[in-house]
Amino acid sequence: MNLPAEADPDAALMLRVQRGDAEAFGDLVARWQKPVVNFVHRLLSDPDEAEDLAQAVFVQVWKAAPRYRQTARFSTFLFTVARNLCLNEIRRRSRHPAEPLDPRLPGDDESPERPLPDAGQIPADVAAQRAELIVKVDEALADLPEKQRLALALCREGELSYEEIAVVLETTVPATKSLIHRARETLKTRLKPYLSTGTWDQP
Amino acid sequence: MQESDTMNPESHDDWLDVVAARRLAQRERELLRDSMAGRPAEQRRLERELALNDLLDAHRPAPPVSSNFAALVMAEVSRSAPKRSPMSSVLEWLRSSGLPRMAAFAALALALGAGWWRMDSRRQDRMMRGAVEVARVSSGVDGGALADFELVRHLDQQSKPDDDALIVALAQ
8 A cells, every 4th residue: 555645755755766866865865864874873883884874775775766665654664774784784793893894994093083972061070971871871772682772773763653663673563662662671770870860961 | 743642641551652752842741740740650760761761862962974975875876876778778668668568468378379279270180080080981881791780780689599409409
């Protein structure tokens, strides 16, 4: 069953992309680049690779356009492509752990570490606490089972509904809710010291 | 999703799904808190869930996206697009026009027709050969033979008492 194009303007753009409309594709990229980069970043924890992989996601969307069918929202299609590429990359990394997509030499200054949030405007001890918290959250997220991490990233970064996440993960809505709730329970346990006040910068 | 769709303070059974599903506006948070007035255990649980949301959403800023992100994607798209030869364009046009499907249907129909025609030819051939055989046999039999044949065919199959006596006499 096809959804009406009016129900999802992005799907209408994608139908134009299907006919080779590069301008429509540019609009889709502009609209979705940030959520896709965030999603990939949340899964891979590497900002440089996140952008490279996000670009690969859009290239894949362009290539897959002739096969696109308007049976679900465009975002569901987009994040399904993103999910597949992320899983491929995660598995590639697990097979070749010391082989990043874009290997850099030690000491290479081309890609400096990203600055901490507002690092120049906060006291050093608070900045240190935030840095520690970032590491803790990253570790807790990275230790989640793959499917729970995906479900959580689709929910928080992709802002997909439970129904859409279920489609992307090829599972049911109750199973999706269960994945997200189990992930949150694990995170609450691991990050308990940082949750006591309900604010992230006061661990 | 509209706030009014999900933030009904009277129904708090699904609040966990709502809190886990997305970022909540301040007004939505207040509505949820109000809906749990008088239930301190549930209020504490809500606060923990909201704190986890804050942690997940704000533990670090989103990675910056290059200003030329879209341009890089478009460059990659045009670079990876296969160079199309005139022949491939023609083949693509044929594919999209549905002609191959029609051609396949026509080929199938032709094959079925040829098969039926061949079977029919064989059947007619067999009938012809049968007719020739009957004509040949019937032309080689004379009327006398057919008369004897009828005589023998109409002989009584049961032996009679006279026949038995004759057989005994001949045997002696």
